[in-house]
Amino acid sequence: MATLNCEIVTAERIVFSGDVDMVVAPGIEGELGVLPRHAPLLTALQVGGLRIKQGREEILMAVSGGFMEVLPNKVIILADAAERAEEIDVARADEARRRAESRLAQQANEVDTARAEAALRRSLMRLKIAEQVRERQRR
């Protein structure tokens, strides 16, 4: 079966690189799955979970925005931030969530509110994905 070469990079490092069967990414217009020989596509990404299917394994990742280029046999994801679910620092994400919530409660000016909302979304997403992975391990 044809596979897809997938590379996920952030400004700091290469997060993932390898041949995979399927990538499900949080596109700006909604989640989209990419199989080999997908039509060429260029999309912005939103904050969300990313799934990679590699044989029987499924890898979960948290992505905070960026871009994805899809070519027939290759997917390149330029993420603003990305980490594997196992790498997520739950305590830190929880801390970030609390900070964002308290800042939202203070109701400062518009820019601050928008920034806090974005931070809140990112931390919630991280927590959710970390939770999913833990659940999967329990099973």
Next chain:
Amino acid sequence: MPSAREIRRRIKSVKNTGQITKAMEMVAASRMRRAQTQVVSARPYSDKMRSVLGHLAIISQRAGGQLHPLLEQRPIRRVGLVLITADRGLCGGMNSNIIRSATQFILDEAGAPVTVVAVGRKGRDFMVRHGRNMMAEFTGMPEHPGLIDTLPISKIIMDDYSSGGFDQVYLAYTQFVNTLMQKPVLRRLLPLEDIRESGIELPIDYIYEPNAETVLANLLPRYVEMQVYQAILESIASEQSARMVAMRNATDNANDIVNSLTLSYNKARQASITREITEVATAAGAL
């Protein structure tokens, strides 16, 4: 032959110089380590971004359309050159190498009047001395800059390119290869170079989500910012590496000189002792 005292004075002065260069070597070495990790870990992202944008450049050429101001190709009347050098010297031939290739580009290759945007004091000083057109200068970059420190530079370039001031923009910087080797590089930044990678069949057109304008409007400025940032990181890593090597050579040379001076000092000292003994002996014989 110089007197023993004179030699002693020189030994002392060379030793002092050696100590200073040794200290500079150590400072450069510790800065170098951080700069190198920073540049190496930032590379994959900007490389990938370059290949994505390279595909995009080819597609936009094929489409013949003007998808975004930063993709526009125009006849070349004015060329911008971002010259990235170090703020300080004492780093071997690094600054002169990059300035030389920039000068050659300005005089021979550009094919149109060149305006310089100087990043780093050395490049600025050179361009001022030679009366080149200069649009902006940025000196005093922090040692480990974040993307945010380089945004003003990329903003100037993009503003000028979009408003039709520059028809082409080049980046001149020193690429970090390894500690012993740095390579001056001159690369076109705008309009985008078309980079053809082997093994990838290029599509006729993309599906854009949500649409071409939005994606490009987000992606292109970020691309320019990343390329400028990466070039500056490369330069800083090169500078610190070159300085460490230069200072290590200087320290070694100082040690060599101290050794040979010590030898001549001992010779001179012995000669003077021998002479004194002979004098005493002669005097005793005469009595």
